[in-house]
Amino acid sequence: AQKITQTQPGMFVQEKEAVTLDCTYDTSDPSYGLFWYKQPSSGEMIFLIYQGSYDQQNATEGRYSLNFQKARKSANLVISASQLGDSAMYFCAMTPQGGNQFYFGTGTSLTVIP
Amino acid sequence: GAGVSQSPSNKVTEKGKDVELRCDPISGHTALYWYRQSLGQGLEFLIYFQGNSAPDKSGLPSDRFSAERTGGSVSTLTIQRTQQEDSAVYLCASTPTGYLAKNIQYFGAGTRLSVL
Numbered sequence: 658a659q660k661i662t663q664t665q666p667g668m669f670v671q672e673k674e675a676v677t678l679d680c681t682y683d684t685s686d687p688s689y690g691l692f693w694y695k696q697p698s699s700g701e702m703i704f705l706i707y708q709g710s711y712d713q714q715n716a717t718e719g720r721y722s723l724n725f726q727k728a729r730k731s732a733n734l735v736i737s738a739s740q741l742g743d744s745a746m747y748f749c750a751m752t753p754q755g756g757n758q759f760y761f762g763t764g765t766s767l768t769v770i771p
Numbered sequence: 772g773a774g775v776s777q778s779p780s781n782k783v784t785e786k787g788k789d790v791e792l793r794c795d796p797i798s799g800h801t802a803l804y805w806y807r808q809s810l811g812q813g814l815e816f817l818i819y820f821q822g823n824s825a826p827d828k829s830g831l832p833s834d835r836f837s838a839e840r841t842g843g844s845v846s847t848l849t850i851q852r853t854q855q856e857d858s859a860v861y862l863c864a865s866t867p868t869g870y871l872a873k874n875i876q877y878f879g880a881g882t883r884l885s886v887l
Contacts, residue, residue: 690874700860702814702878748813752874758827759804759876761814 660684661749663762670739671770677724678734678765680749688754691732693723696746696764705747708732710754739769773797777863777879784853785887792848792882796865804876805838805848806862814862820846853886860884 660683670676682691691708708716708723716723724733732751736743749762776795784790796803805817816830820840831837835853840846850857860883864876 701880704875707875758816763813
């Protein structure tokens, strides 16, 4: 069974500081993809970053980077230089290669403090 | 627009009534997903369509829920005899294909359903 765990229901970070949002996963599939999505108060889910299980390097997209530790089955999201607009819910998700379903964590609410 | 479109954005209905929620995916995307998100919760998978294949209905919570996708494009999620526990935001997402691990989902803004 696939499972995504986000253990931080809420996080606070000072503006311009970096923050790490935790995500661990459980799968027996040898190949899979990991995703992070942002959900602002408007409700729309916004894709942030992708990491393939066989990618040799950690993914980066602007201020977002993914700290991928395959042996630990963790895929933490790092946001550098936090901005007020980063305040939102953040969801970690996984899909197995060739699979139909995406499995989402319960999310982390991030609040950026001015 | 080029994104996933959902309608209505808000729906208020009385317990026992049927509702239809619509999703118009990104043109050319072959895969379409429906999710339910209850207040403060993560996303609960409901159903998945891939091209002309039989849909994966394994996430539908009861036989009151059904969905169809006409012509491989627009999808309608129908909830019959609505109950108060059906109140949630229903999100639709589409992807270019269903067969790759790097399969970015593009989401609509959702339909907020309130059952009184």
